[in-house]
Amino acid sequence: ILNVEQSPQSLHVQEGDSTNFTCSFPSSNFYALHWYRWETAKSPEALFVMTLNGDEKKKGRISATLNTKEGYSYLYIKGSQPEDSATYLCAFLRGGSSNTGKLIFGQGTTLQVKP
Amino acid sequence: DVKVTQSSRYLVKRTGEKVFLECVQDMDHENMFWYRQDPGLGLRLIYFSYDVKMKEKGDIPEGYSVSREKKERFSLILESASTNQTSMYLCASSQGPTHTQYFGPGTRLTVL
Numbered sequence: 276i277l278n279v280e281q282s283p284q285s286l287h288v289q290e291g292d293s294t295n296f297t298c299s300f301p302s303s304n305f306y307a308l309h310w311y312r313w314e315t316a317k318s319p320e321a322l323f324v325m326t327l328n329g330d331e332k333k334k335g336r337i338s339a340t341l342n343t344k345e346g347y348s349y350l351y352i353k354g355s356q357p358e359d360s361a362t363y364l365c366a367f368l369r370g371g372s373s374n375t376g377k378l379i380f381g382q383g384t385t386l387q388v389k390p
Numbered sequence: 391d392v393k394v395t396q397s398s399r400y401l402v403k404r405t406g407e408k409v410f411l412e413c414v415q416d417m418d419h420e421n422m423f424w425y426r427q428d429p430g431l432g433l434r435l436i437y438f439s440y441d442v443k444m445k446e447k448g449d450i451p452e453g454y455s456v457s458r459e460k461k462e463r464f465s466l467i468l469e470s471a472s473t474n475q476t477s478m479y480l481c482a483s484s485q486g487p488t489h490t491q492y493f494g495p496g497t498r499l500t501v502l
């Protein structure tokens with residue numbers, strides 16, 4: 276059984292705070308790690324996909340890092356804004372013959388940014 | 391721009407009815423997926439398809455079936471709807487190698 280774990284489950288911060296969350300995944304048979312943002316009443320949207328150990332991705336105030344050897348990824352939000360309020364999902368893609376395109380999603384971290 | 395559409399945003403059905411949820415993508419993607427989302431349970435995979443007429447069970451296939459007769463269309467079928475199938479249903483499509491998934495707007499199904 277493959278498990279993708281995200282922590283914390285939920286987070287409440289004040290506008291302007293910086294925050295980060297963790298995604299842990301199996302360190303064997305790795306192919307890619309995805310981050311999605313899921314806003315209330317909308318569909319999940321892709322933020323980043325990372326494939327190489329040590330990868331760092333950035334989009335505006337949001338960035339992500341990847342450590343495939345120890346099986347974790349961090350998502351950072353600098354200077355949180357109310358519009359950052361959403362559930363952030365990570366998803367693991369296995370490699371090799373197991374790569375059917377099926378992503379294994381974590382339960383998500385729900386971020387609430389108070390003005 | 392990528393687009394995944396679902397046939398209905400809201401649907402109300404009665405227990406025992408046969409329900410069809412349709413999903414269409416315009417990206418020529420090989421893979422298509424059906425998930426349901428319930429509070430506190432995240433996204434759970436019901437079925438996915440990696441080619442026309444090919445399908446695989448996901449984590450919670452019981453009570454559901456699927457059909458993929460054309461590459462762009464993936465249908466989820468509830469043979470006999472039950473109240474515990476009341477949920478938000480999301481369709482997605484993807485293509486290799488990294489398989490970023492593109493999601494439809496979702497169908498909120500209520501079974502009375």
